[in-house]
Amino acid sequence: MKRFKYGLDTVLDYKMQVLDSLKTEHAVTLTAVNFKKEEIQHLKTELHGFREEFDETKHAGAPIESFRLYDMCIGRMEEIIIREKEELVTLKKKEESKKKEVILAKVDTSKFEKLKDKKLQAYQKAEQKAEENFIEEFVSGALTRKRY
Secondary structure (H helix, E strand, C coil): CCCCCCCCCHHHHHHHHHHHHHHHHHHHHHHHHHHHHHHHHHHHHHHHHHHHHHHHHHHCCHHHHHHHHHHHHHHHHHHHHHHHHHHHHHHHHHHHHHHHHHHHHHHHHHHHHHHHHHHHHHHHHHHHHHHHHHHHHHHHHHHHHHHH
């Protein structure tokens, strides 16, 4: 009997390539989300440092210019943190979108894989049946030759 050949192998290969590409894009987006979280945490630490320095300066007594400088730095850091959080929300939405695309591609790919498995099982059953028929014909032919 001839070898098993799945007619949709090229489609399955294409679907696998698309899935791999989407997985890579999702990983890149997820890395960007994690990097943004770390960046925000670093900014918050820096803001906390500014606030502590400002409190120390207030207790030690300093000119009004120093107070204004700290106030401007703290205000600017808070603005930066807010902007970075907005970017994080955007990145998270993009990551969720990529995750959904990966899931859809995985479902699509698994359909073709299951179809291939079913075709392979049917092929194996047909091959086994043909082999059993061959053996049966061989044995019956041998018995017939023995009688004559």
